Each structure stands twice: as C-alpha cells, then as structure tokens.
Amino acid sequence: MVATAKLDLVKVMDISVIVPVLKRFDDVASVYGEYRDRIVASGKSYEFIFVVDGQPDYPVSTLEQLQRDGEPIEIIRFGREFGESACLREGIRQSTGRHLLFLPAYFQIGGAAISELLDHLDEADVVAARRDRRADAMFNRLRGWGFQKMARFAGAKYDDPGCLVRAVHRSVFDEIPIQDEKQRFLPLLAEVHGFKVVQLTLPQAESDAGRPQHKPGVYFDVMMDLLAVGFLVRFMQRPFRFFGTVGAASILCSLALMAFLLFQREVSNIPLSDRPLLVLVVLLLVLGIQIAAIGLIAEIVIFTRGDGKQHYRVEKIVEHVSADA
C-alpha cells in the first residue's frame, strides 16, 4: 500500500479559465459549454471565472443561471466599465489555478483548437495563439496584416496581438503586472522577462471570420500601446539613444537649412537678417535640443530610480555546498 498525504489546504486547480465579458459576446451558455467540454476532455481540473465589465445589458442572468445549475463558475461583476486589463487583473486575483487560460466571451478560435492549446501547456510559460485568417473577410485580413507589420516595426515578434486566447503559467504574473492595456503584448513582455513563449497557429472560428470588429478609435489606442511597449522593450535601458537620435536629426536638419541660407547670401546676395526661414532654422535647433534634454532627463530618472529593479533575471546559481552546511 502506498499512502499519500495531501497537504493542500486550498484545492489547486490545473487550469483557471478567465473570460472577460466585454462589448462583444456570443451566446454565453454555448460558449461556456463548448470550452468546458474541451477542457473536461483533457482530464484536467478546472474552474471558470467570468469577469463582467459593468454594462446593464451584459448577460449576467445567463451566467447566474449556469451557476445555479451547479457549473463551477465564479462571476465577478464591475459596477461600471473598467476595461479589459482591469477584468483580467481581477480574474487573476480570484483564480487559484496553476495555469491561467484567457478566452474571449465569443468564439475567436474553433473549439477544437482549445484542445490543441491545452496539449502545449507544459512546454512553455506562455502559449499564445494566432488566428489562421485564411477564411476571414477581406477587410479583416487586410487590417490584421497591416497591424502585424506595424507590430513588427515596433519590435513585437508575435503575430496577432488581437487574439485574446492565451495560456499563461501563474508565475508570469508575479513579474509582469497587468496594466495599461498592455496585455495584448504579453507574449513579447514575457519573453523580455526571460519566460519561454510558444506561438501556435490555430484555425479561426467560423463565426469570428467575416465580421467587423472594432470602432476606428480603437486603432489609435492600440497604436499608442504598441509604441509604448516597443519603446520600453528597446530603449528602457538607454532612453538617450532614442531621444538623442531624434534630437540630432532635428539639429542636423536645421544646420543643413542654415548652410543653404548662407549659400544663398554669398551667391545671390540675399541678406540673411530679414529672412523668415531663419526662424525655422532656430526653431528646429531649439526643438532638437529640447528633445535631447528630455532624453537626458529620462536617463537621470533611470539612474536615480532604476537601481532597485534588476533588469536581468537569474534562473539559478550552481555551486558546491560544503557538507556541514
């Protein structure tokens, strides 16, 4: 006989599924049913956490009905709208699972793809999905492609930041707090922190293909997030490399323009003093110096405040330990 003692006081689930219910949702009961069946099939223990962002017409009653029917659902409801990252943050705080699986409240990838995602859980700390867009509407594909190119330009290596489907090991969130809507770029951030990231290409759900997705205003927000993340990843350590380059470019422009003006004075005898273009020369110069000064202030901020936070992650230290220790 082998006796095993269970010491867990709180039952630790294998997977906590966190579903933020935002503006866009399908019939929640069928979404839940589909996801649950797949996870049950994988044989892992699970819990579902629905985080409902506060809007009166969101399907809370359906969820409550499911909960009364004995499904393992937890519902968190916000009093007013706080946005996606707040939903995820709250969901993570409530969850107990070893792995966190983020799913949208609508079908973004096919149900079968969930099983595939679950198969890769143990290979990496973050498993990110990208949608196979072959079946998508023309406009959506074009937009997805454009966004991807922009993301590449900003330094993001992972495609399809708009795809919410991700499986993340709990330890990742000890180091990367979810904030400012940067969760779209979680795979990239995780990689910068030294976690192992795997990207899977999964078939897109039929109902996700072909429908318009966002309002135009969203694009601008996402672009700003993208820039912020790209900047952080590349120039966090050396902000002056960025600002200094931009400032130097501006100063060089101004000097080139000045040379042109001087040339005109010498050759065509146009007096320098009453040329409005001279103002532009000085303006560019002033702008260049200002941008560079911002970079220097950023350096000073990092110098004075950055010491507490180490910018590298030690995995382990190997050494001899003396026998009496």
Added chain:
Amino acid sequence: MVDVSIVVPLYNEEDNIGLLHEAISHALADFQPSYEVVLVDDGSRDATFVRAAEVVERDRRVRIVKFRGNYGQTAAMAAGIQNARGDIIVTMDGDLQNDPLDIPRMVELIHAGHDIVVGWRRKRQDGGLRVFVSKCANRIMARLMGVAVRDSGCSLKAFRSILIKCLPMYGEMHRFIPALSRLAGARLAQIEVRHHPRQFGVSKYGFSRIYKVMLDIVSIRILLSFVRRPMAWPRHMIVGITLLGLLSVAAAIWGEGLALPMLAIGVLWLSLALFLLGWAVIGQMLASLTGNVSDFASLGAKLSTQIKSGN
C-alpha cells in the same frame, strides 16, 4: 571568505570553458590569496551551461550564475559582480582572448593602493576595422570624459569590490566603469595585458556602432555632472542660450525699425533657456527624492577612509 573573485560572462562558449578553467587554475596556481570564479551564463543556446556545470563538479571554487534569457554583457557582469564574494573583483572575457596570467599583476597593483586597474591590449589580435573603430571610440571618450584610458573596450579589469558594487550597471555601462570610478575619486592604474587571437567560436559581443557609443558618452557625461551638482547639469547651456537670446532681441530692437524674424528668434532662444531651467529643477527634484545620488557622491570619501584603515 575569499580574496579575489574572477567574473566571466559567457555567451555560447561551450568550446572555451574547459580551456578557460585550465588557464585560470594554471595562472593562479602559485598565487597566494584565495580566489573564486563566477561564471555567468548569459542565456546561451548551446551546451555552455552543461560544460560549466561539469567544471563546478571538478572545482569547488567555481560558481555559475545562469540567466533565464540573454540580457547582454553589462547585465552579465553586473550579476557576476553582485554574486561575487571577494574583496577584489576581476572581470574578463570568456573567449580566452584575455590571459589570466595578467591577473596576479593586477591584484598586486590593487594591493599597492589603486582602486581600479584597467588592461590595455597593446597588441590586439583582431581584425583591422574592429581595432580602428575601437581606437576612434577611445579617443573620443578620452577627450570627452577626461579619463585617459587607452582601451576601455578591454574586459580585463580589476576593482576593489566596494567601488564596483556601488557603480550603476545597466545599458552598456561596463564600458564606462573607468570614467564613473574616476568620478568617485578612485585611483586608476593602467597596465599592458596580453591578448590572444580567438581559438573557437565567433565574437558575440560585437562592437556597437560608433554613433551609439557617442550618444552613450553624452548621456554618461551629463549623468556625471548631474551627480556632482543635481541642479546644475545644464548650466552652461542655460547661460549660453540666454546670452544668445538677449543678443538676438537686442539686435532686433536696435536696428532701424523692429526686425520681426530676429525678435522671434530671440524669444525662441529665451524660451529654450526657460525650458532647460525647468528640466534642471526636475533633476533636482529627482535627486532629492532618492538617496542614491548623494550615496554615489560620498563613495569617494568612503573609499579613501577604507584605504587608511587598511594600512
């Protein structure tokens, strides 16, 4: 407690580790003080870590700090230095281009009262372009920073541990350690070291493009003057630009009639001076929010008292 810690950052150096360990053991065999070796595996993708672990099995003086990912040479050095236990810390490359036989001489110089000893690869065994770029960078650095270090790219350096543990290490700061330590009033010595051509593998930590080094020099230079007097770092610029602005305004008024473009230019300059003044105040604010800056400035005093008590 050990006397000397040797910190070696490694990135994809599986062929070199065994040789490196032999070279160090050989060079320090007749060396009196006790030593330890801290190998830092900077997220290598080959068998570097496995080989290094084998070395640890054989030699209890060796330790490995393994990074989770690749964070670059400065980070690797910083981690090694933080984990070193010796009173004197020696850094060197893991590619066998530096020779551990130089270490005893460097340690002696430190015992003789220097705080930092920098190697100078007089006969460099690298490609011509590499050497040329590096020479240019060194010239510029010596001129701008006021530290006459002939070869700041040489990794073989020895420091008093109290000094190096107080210096900021991020970005590519390791290049500027001599300049930074001069600020703290450290006594710097320079010796010629041997340099060997590469035996295995390719150069990993490439020389960055020269404009990046120049940008770094500007920022370090400003940081240095910031640490000395937090509010005064843009003072030369502020004075110069204010004068320029006043001159422009004067010229605009004194001419026949009001010269509008000139006036606009004058006002622009004056506004820039105001902005810089604002930044200076922000600098002062940041300095008074953290104790770091004054710590750094008092490092020099700490060093000199250490030496007095040591004697």
